Amino acid sequence: MRRTADPRQDGAPAPPWWHDAVFYQVYVRSFADSDGDGVGDLEGVRSRLGYLELLGVDALWLTPFYRSPMADHGYDVADPREVDPLFGDLAAFDRLVADAHAHGIKVTVDLVPNHSSDQHEWFQAALRAGPGSLERDRYFFRDGAGPDGASPPNNWTSVFGGPAWTRVPDGQWYLHLFAPEQPDLNLENADVRADLVATLRFWLDRGVDGFRVDVAHGMAKAPGLPDMDPRLIEIRGAQSHPADDPRFDNEGVHEVHRVIRKVVDEYPCTIAVGEIWVDSDERFARYVRPDELHLGFNFKLVDADFDADTVRSAIDHSLAAVADSPAPPTWTLSNHDVPRHVTRYGGGDLGVRRARAMALVLLALPGVSFLYNGEELGLPDVDLPEWARQDPMWERSGHTERGRDGARVPVPWEGETPPFGFSSSAGTWLPVPHEWASLTVEAQLEDPASMLSLYRHALELRKTIEAFDGTELEWYGAPPGCFAFRRKGGGLICALNTSGAPVPLPPGDILLASGPMDSDYLPPETSVWLV
Structure with missing residues (x-):
């Protein structure tokens, strides 16, 4: 039986479009290259909208495409209201x-909103203007510690490694x-808040x-900038931060979110989604x-191993975190900041079987699902050679942290040789491995046993079955080692x-299974939907 637009019979208004939407994260650099420079761009994304409609997603999340020197691949923004020529134009x-x-x-x-590029006109003006x-x-300019000010103002470290201060x-x-x-x-600066509002309105008007x-949890610093x-x-990378990490x-971060919400609410049917790395349900709920x-992005499933008890705990905590709020829960297994879950679950055939099983768990849950481009193809992380690595985490850690590049390799579309239709140029910004020939969209599209077919089937059922x-x-x-839940x-x-x-x-x-079934038994590393 097909789902209706509003299944309730009490005359209440239909829920907003995002209440059970499936978002698809497009890492713009790695999705599709339209001009042959080896880097994905906006026209490339536009050229693949038919595929995304066929896949069955409801919304896109585009990673930064703004003017940037690309020190952190676009997350160092020099002009938040302009498109970088690398990606196209307005x-x-x-x-x-x-x-x-x-x-x-x-x-x-x-x-x-947490930071700008050091090439932003404001920062360059700050360098020229001087102290005070x-x-x-x-x-956040401060005098240094010690008699000659030669030590950093406090002991804070960068998420990418090394001190969080530069002289x-x-x-x-x-x-x-x-x-x-x-x-x-x-x-807290009035100019900065006004500019944030201007950026919000600029894109909403478009x-x-x-x-x-x-970094929705990081836009306010502890008063006085006390030592950690x-x-x-030793905290590194994208992971939850303890309550005592200054x-x-x-507290001030919540006022920033109220500023954002006030603007967004002026534009009907638009939303703000926060990247929130905190370590308790209570702290999450405040956002x-x-x-x-x-x-709010809840990363409990990202942090969970492939273990039924651990996954169930992650689900329970994610539901509890929004139980007293108007927000639905959110679910995701991968993004551009963490290793792909095929790799996290063991890699190879084992990782694929587990990733297929968890895809059905993810899409069976109430609320909002976020997919990361390429997960529907079963892409693993790529063990890139040192010469190819570009993530600032790699350099800042003195080559001890391999960084996030392995999860950012361009998407393979078609053909038998790299870069598999991603670009007309063989010189892509990260190299695409030859062994991905069997993982292209073209290779999987008509194969009913493929990961892509599993995602397409699951998304269709999710949209149409009551x-x-x-x-x-x-x-x-x-x-032991299993769970089963029912959608009330x-x-x-x-x-x-x-x-x-x-x-x-x-x-x-049986409605859908992640792998071959064994009569009335559920095999290991497998999930199933039943009605």
Whole structure:
């Protein structure tokens, strides 16, 4: 039986479009290259909208395409209201939005309010203006410690490795929680807040449907910039930050989100989604209060191993984090900042089987799902040679952290040799491995057993079957290493087996399975939908 637009019969208004949407993250550099320079661009994304409609996604999240020196591949923004020539121009962006909407696909874009590029006109003005100036108040400039000011103002470290402070020629230091080329903005400064509002309105006026807010937990710093607990010094990369980390999740961040929400609410049916790395449900819940974010990225499934108890705990915590808010839960397995889940789950055939199983778990859950480009093809991380690595994390860590490049290799589309239709140039910004010939869209599209076919089938069922209605879960008893839940209100049953032996299936008719079934038993590393 097909789902209706509003399954409720009580006359209440239909839920907003995002309440159970499937978002697809487009890492623009790596999706499709239209001009042969080896780097993906906006016209490339537009050329593949038919594929995205066929896949069945509801909305796109585009990573930064703004003017940038590309020290962090676009997350170092020099002009947040201009398209970098590497990716196209504003006319290309407008065409992309119009065509996406014609395909029935919403468009959300990355917003990067925590920091700017060091090439931003404001930062260059701050360097010229000197200590104590209004220009420097837009950032975090401080005198150094020690009698000659030669030591950083505090012991904070960069997420990318090394100190979070860089000294300028006049002796002061500036704060950068990421690369030195990404100085942190002072969101308490009136100019900075006004510019943020201007950026929001600029893209909303061009028709975007919302924003993904980068580092949504980091836009306010602890008063006085106190030292970190030395035990936190080794925190690296995109992972949840403890409550006592003064760099993140400070009270002032919530006022920034209220500013963002106030603007977004002036544009009907648009949203703000936050990247929130915090370590408790209670702290997460504060970001999705009615006057803050519409949605918050919850990374519990990203952090979970392929183990039924661990995955169930991640699901329970994710549901609890939004239980008292108007926000639906969100679910994701991969993004551009973490290793792809095929690799995290063991790689090779084992990793693929587990990734297929978790795809059905992800898409069976109530709320919003985020897919990362290429996961529907079963792409693993690529062990890139050292010469190819470009992530600033690689350099900042002294080549001890391999960085995120392995999850950012361009998407393979067609053909038998690299770069498999991604670009007309063989010299792509990251090399595409020859062994991906069997993973191209072309190779998988008509194969009913492929990962791509599994995703297409699952997304079609999710959109059309009433069994996916309802926002609550009911857990069944299950053997060790397994779980099964039912969607209350719809009746869909999802069962997962992470044990080493087949287990009896719950009662019901099989709707879709992640792998071959064994009569009335669910094999290891397999999940199934039943009604």
